[in-house]
Amino acid sequence: KAGVTQTPRYLIKTRGQQVTLSCSPISGHRSVSWYQQTPGQGLQFLFEYFSETQRNKGNFPGRFSGRQFSNSRSEMNVSTLELGDSALYLCASSLGAGRTDTQYFGPGTRLTVL
Amino acid sequence: ELKVEQNPLFLSMQEGKNYTIYCNYSTTSDRLYWYRQDPGKSLESLFVLLSNGAVKQEGRLMASLDTKARLSTLHITAAVHDLSATYFCAGLDGGATNKLIFGTGTLLAVQP
Numbered sequence: 001k002a003g004v005t006q007t008p009r010y011l012i013k014t015r016g017q018q019v020t021l022s023c024s025p026i027s028g029h030r031s032v033s034w035y036q037q038t039p040g041q042g043l044q045f046l047f048e049y050f051s052e053t054q055r056n057k058g059n060f061p062g063r064f065s066g067r068q069f070s071n072s073r074s075e076m077n078v079s080t081l082e083l084g085d086s087a088l089y090l091c092a093s094s095l096g097a098g099r100t101d102t103q104y105f106g107p108g109t110r111l112t113v114l
Numbered sequence: 115e116l117k118v119e120q121n122p123l124f125l126s127m128q129e130g131k132n133y134t135i136y137c138n139y140s141t142t143s144d145r146l147y148w149y150r151q152d153p154g155k156s157l158e159s160l161f162v163l164l165s166n167g168a169v170k171q172e173g174r175l176m177a178s179l180d181t182k183a184r185l186s187t188l189h190i191t192a193a194v195h196d197l198s199a200t201y202f203c204a205g206l207d208g209g210a211t212n213k214l215i216f217g218t219g220t221l222l223a224v225q226p
Binding site: 031033035042043044045048055056058090092094097099100101102103104105106107108110 | 144145149154155156157158159162202204206207210211212213214215216217218219
């Protein structure tokens with residue numbers, strides 16, 4: 001069974017631009033979560049989606065947004081990029097929204113903002 | 115919100131030695147996870163600990179959970195170079211959510 005896939009794997013943008021990252025969950029998984037990893041702040045929760053609905057959002061500014069499609073694929077968007085948005089963005093999928101469902105992480109998208 | 119503290123931040127070990135990574139958490143969490151991350155790579159799930167006294171072992175790694183002390187440990191036995199990586203513990207935040215709260219990570223370097 002294929003794992004979680006994320007595209008693109010690497011991205012370089014300049015300040016002020018916007019970016020869209022994509023995540024395809026494991027087949028049959030309906031829940032997708034996003035995390036940001038930086039050396040300074042560590043791993044921080046961004047969003048959680050289940051059945052196209054955002055269930056939870058982390059403490060990030062409104063420039064960070066996301067959505068989930070009917071096929072469970074998810075995208076996150078960051079507008080007006082800042083240098084501090086440079087990070088590894090990880091997507092995780094789980095079978096359902098239950099707390100017993102293990103989250104499996106994708107390879108990540110490394111975003112560099114110049 | 116759940117808070118997770120992990121120590122040490124950095125651990126340099128010699129091959130063949132034993133050591134323990136500690137993970138303290140602030141409030142009740144119904145499960146505790148341990149992940150491994152190699153440089154530039156994603157997170158690999160190692161263990162899920164569900165209840166007080168839970169102990170799981172895989173190779174040279176053993177994880178345990180003490181919910182009364184709000185403490186989980188990851189014990190490394192007879193370390194080998196292949197274990198060099200960053201190890202994270204994480205708990206599930208409260209409420210109806212799958213939000214994981216991660217510790218700061220422990221960078222383990224096993225020296226030959």
